Amino acid sequence: MIFTLSVSAQSKKALKAYENAKRAIQQDDFNLALSELDKAIDSSPEYVDAYVLIGDIQLTKNEPGLASDAYLDAVNNGGGQFLNYKLGIAQIKSLQYAEAEISFLSYLDYGKVRPETKKRVMHFIKNCKFGKVALQDPVPFDPKSVGEGVNTLDYQYHPAISIDGKLLVYTQLDNLNGRDDENFYYAVKEDGQWGAGRKMEGSINSRYNEGVQSLTANGNYMFYTICERNDSKGSCDIYVAKYLGEGLWSQGRNLGDSINTRNWESQPSLSPDGNTLFFVRGSNMQDKNTDLFYSERDENGKWSRAKKLPETINTPYREMSPFIHFDNSTLYFASQGHPGMGDADLFVSRKDENGEWGKPENLGYPINTPFEEFGLVVSADGKSAFYASDRIVDETRTRNIYEFELPEDKRAKTVAWLKGKVTDKETGKPINGSVEIVNLETGLPWISARANSSGMFFTVLPANTDYALNIEQEGYMFYSANVSLGDESFEKAFEQRVKLSPVKSGSKLVLNNIFFETDSYKLLNKSETELKTLFTFLEANPQVKIRVDGHTDNQGSDSYNAMLSKNRANSVKAYLQKNGIDSKRLTTKGFGASQPIASNDTEEGKQLNRRTEVTIL
Secondary structure (H helix, E strand, O other), X not given: OOOOXXXXXXXXXXXXXXXXXXXXXXXXXXXXHHHHHHHHHHHOOOOHHHHHHHHHHHHHOOOHHHHHHHHHHHHHOOOOHHHHHHHHHHHHHOOOHHHHHHHHHHHHOOOOOOHHHHHHHHHHHHHHHHHHHHHHOOOOOOOEEOOOOOOOOOEEEEEEEOOOOXXXXXXXEEEEOOEEEEEEEEEEEEOOEEOOOXXXXXXXXXXXXXXXXXXXXXXXXXXXXXXXXXXXXXXXXEEEEEEEEOOEEOOOEEOOOOOOOOOEEEEEEEOOOOOEEEEEEEOOOOOOOOEXXXXXXXXXXOEOOOEEOOOOXXXXXXXXXXXXXXXXXXXXEEEOOOOOOOOOEEEEEEEOOOOOEOOOEEOOOOOOOOOOEEEEEEOOOOOEEEEEEOOOOEOOEOOEEEEEEOOHHHOOOOEEEEEEEEEEOOOOOEOOOEEEEEEOOOOOEXXXXXXXXXXXXXXXXXXXXXXXXXXXXXXXXXXXXEEEOOXXXXXXXXXXXXXXXXXXXXXXXXXXXXXXOOOOOOEOHHHHHHHHHHHHHHHHOOOOOEEEEEOOOOOOOHHHHHHHHHHHHHHHHHHHHHOOOOHHHEEEEEOOOOOOOOOOOOHHHHHHHOOEEEEEO
């Protein structure tokens, strides 16, 4: 911080005060240093070194306005054009973007600018141009501290939120016997308020630094960073721990060579389907060019070799703290490289239908400031965001966790979630069947996975979409359900108790995702998913012969309903024949309205009665 600029003679009194200020800085007594520097300037008003040192101290104290005043005094007193670099930085931090742009342009005229420094200054100028516009068009922003139970005099950062919005997990920097130690804490929301933060129990916290965690959507696992543990590949690696129940977590397991290297890996974020892990990699924590990477998990649970996200996301500067939302298509992250307010800003990028990430959008001012914002996570409803910021609360607090409502155009999709259990209909024993959920509009799978050994499965579903849920297991009839979502929020959970019937004569299955045009036997395109599943089942069970049964509600005459239901069953048969199923294995029957499974007095009941079934012969 301290160097000599002045060439003019200073009074002995000024020189003595300046030396006193340097000694005060070495003792971290900035107030005394400022007092001594004021004495130096009173004695020698053109003392450039004193002005510069005042500016440096004020920047350290997060007083950029006072710092820019001091640097400007230094420039005006003959300190030289190169001081415009310091002046420009202070002006950016005090939101003086137009003035900062002029200062940086003046610095470039200095004539002794290194190419690397020139590149950095040109980037600052881009930020100035962005900042000028952003100040004129602020976004709605009303941040609230998550409360004194969480935010203490220590540092709190990198929050993670559970899908139901009731559990907050975060990293806290503790000081143990003079040594900094990062640990995990959590808080529970009750009656709309966050309770007191508690240190996590079990083996998750250790003598090493733990931090920057990502919870799986079902809350059973946590991916996180540990630094300098005996089994680490580099300085910091990514690990996974399992929730053991009753507040306890297992010891973390290193994710291995596909993800962890000799470099610094940190800040993981797991996709809601559990199949993609996003994280940060750099040569070390202080690397000025950290990038976002991702790794994909195959059906055997093996992680692929990590790859960089495209240049749409990554820049020659720092990218940090990725968060993939529960909708699996909205990525929030922090960056110093995309045009912003001056330091690390928060951005959002959205994945298109081809799986390509779109151009990042700055979340805007005053969500972003000239200071560092990072560690953003967004709740399942897409509205509420949590992040850490070094906004000044008072002189003792410089990094706490805040909650705020995102602007509408920066929100992720609202999601609901689906959980269930698969069992044998006759024995009640759990079945770890394959679970597939398909978007009925696009025909694209949302998730393909298996239930666990207890038969349990869990997934998150973006709202405003209709899904087909199909569950299969060798030797059993497949299960079909329709999950139709409106604008459900994270408060909406769907539970499925799935009982699979063994493949044998007499077994029946309702095809809940077969759809026809109104008063017609013409199949709708969104029936394709279910028809393919039925075809696959018959192909895998060549000994099975089936009857396709059509049913209607009680609208219309008995003869009309019998004919309509028969024709609808024949449409399903025709699809199967066309795709290669022997017609000898297929028969059809139209029952009309003669076998209702619900009351025809309501629209919901009528919809249930309008169904297509399969009976094994």
